[in-house]
Amino acid sequence: MGDRLADAADYLACLITLVGTAAKALSDRGRRSDPALRYVYAAGLCLGLGLALTPPATFTAVSGLASGPWSWLGFGYLRLVGDELELVAVGFLAMVAYSIQPPDGVRGGVRAGLRRQVAITAGAFVLSAVAYAASGATQVGTLVVAHGRRRYVLVAYIGLLTVHLVWRLAVFGLLTGRSARRMPPGALRSGLRLMASGTVIGLFWIAGNINDVVDLLTTGGEVGAETAVSAVPALVCVVLMLAGATAPAWGGRLARWSRPLRARYAYRRLEPLWSALRATVPGVELLPDTVRVGRRTPHGAQFALYRRIIEIRDGQLALRPYVHPQVPSWVEEFDRSTGGARFRRRREVAATVEAAGIAAALEAAEAGHRYPAGPSTGYVPSEGQVGVDEEVAWLVKVADAFTTSPAVAEVRRRVREELDRVPG
Structure with missing residues (x-):
């Protein structure tokens, strides 16, 4: 029952993210040169693809391929690919938040702030990939297993990933909340507030990594796929984020009604x-x-x-x-x-x-x-x-x-x- 709920929540969140991102790109015709919008599209694409790889059903479907003749394609790294896509997605979100700040609202200027975000995300991306490969993790069904002392390397990988996700979401939430306070009442301010609220729910989503660490330290394996406890917050987070990003499109109609x-x-x-x-x-x-x-x-x-x-x-x-x-x-x-x-x-x-x-x-x-x-x-x-x-x-x-x-x-x-x- 738990796996079915996780599958439904994750696939629905994936569908909402990809379709919503495509719809926003179509509605933004003529404004796509805006850097903030490009970062929004990139974040939505990466997050949607990452959500498609995390449901238990996806892990089960590729578990045979990971140990069969197609293992050379790297299906055993499904957990890593999904995590890295989500890592890059929150990096783009932080860039969205920096790009909408006034020139004097970021230390060193907006461009310097954006370069810092790129460097931080790229560094976390490389370090996490190296840590995962060094752990020698293998995929067994929906489980990711590391043997002996290498499980501590996998714990370090999860810790690095968690710190980066929490940090980037916190940056995004704080900066968008600050931008919302400077704006007059309207759909744009409401959208920023919804997105800032989504970051709070996103922290509950990331909190599921704590269970992974506990499982690794006690059993040497952890559930690589999304669980129902984290999949539901993921769905709520995605809905709030997408609602905030598209608020200018639907906010005017709602305000009139x-x-x-x-x-x-x-x-x-x-x-x-x-x-x-x-x-x-x-x-x-x-x-x-x-x-x-x-x-x-x-x-x-x-x-x-x-x-x-x-x-x-x-x-x-x-x-x-x-x-x-x-x-x-x-x-x-x-x-x-x-x-x-x-x-x-x-x-x-x-x-x-x-x-x-x-x-x-x-x-x-x-x-x-x-x-x-x-x-x-x-x-x-x-x-x-x-x-x-x-x-x-x-x-x-x-x-x-x-x-x-x-x-x-x-x-x-x-x-x-x-x-x-x-x-x-």
Whole structure:
């Protein structure tokens, strides 16, 4: 049962990889000169071929050839060939990650980084081949056996292979994750995140080599073919990688289909902030109220969401004279006292400051108290929002901070105490 599951997972992963790589190459017509794309195609081809050689059924099919009249063709090195193809594939993945970095994002420049990757992969390729040949390993069915002290050489081979695969996958995951953080929301960023997630699953795939080492040290042989424990993570890793690589092709369609749902979700997330502003500044609500989120119109939810954004911004403008000038320093002081500043990103802090400014202004507006320091001193607008989607994402962060942040609650409390001391 385990071998059947491994066969199914590996052959399916092989088919997905090869067909997906071919489909991406066809869809990239006109852009194939891009080095990153060439590395993607090479990685997909090597990985697909490597996956075709690792299932138990493949080992069983060629076991007779390995000891028969066709042994001179080298069928006994099936494990080595499959491993080397996967080694080269992850080397190409690391080159993909380096090629999409900015010139100043790689030590010595992108070209120097790519040359290092080629040298590292070539060195690991040669050393692993030498180690495998020196081990005198032989194939018996799905097993790879090394006799006597030579099994330690085979253990060294597996160790070298494992270190290289983990290192290359870690490089790929870290660099693609860094690239995703620099990009605006969209299919490309989602694709990079999927590929970075695939590297995490890939580490579970490689972890199967630990069992091989244990088997070699105890019995002198290890299962050269893929096992079900490692074949399933391999399939998941391949699916995530391919989905990420092709995200620009299918991401746009998915985004269009999901846009109404995301608009309804954001609309509800903005509800507490909008309600608080409307209660204090009723004039912000645009009339007549002709659009409802629940209407079955193609763009009804999006139109209602955009209107809500306009109303929130109008409310903020109306409240500018009431914003306490000490709001940013109060938030910073609260973060320092609780240790939260070490764990929050700059934009998260900025969203909290903006939410705290709104909360403080609402308190002051209800008390009818303006601050002579001027409205701009304590007001932090959204930073660098260049599109409606970015504006929605920013205001959702502000609305979340408005309702859940302890820093906002602390600012609200301090404003109330100060207003209570103001002579009536």
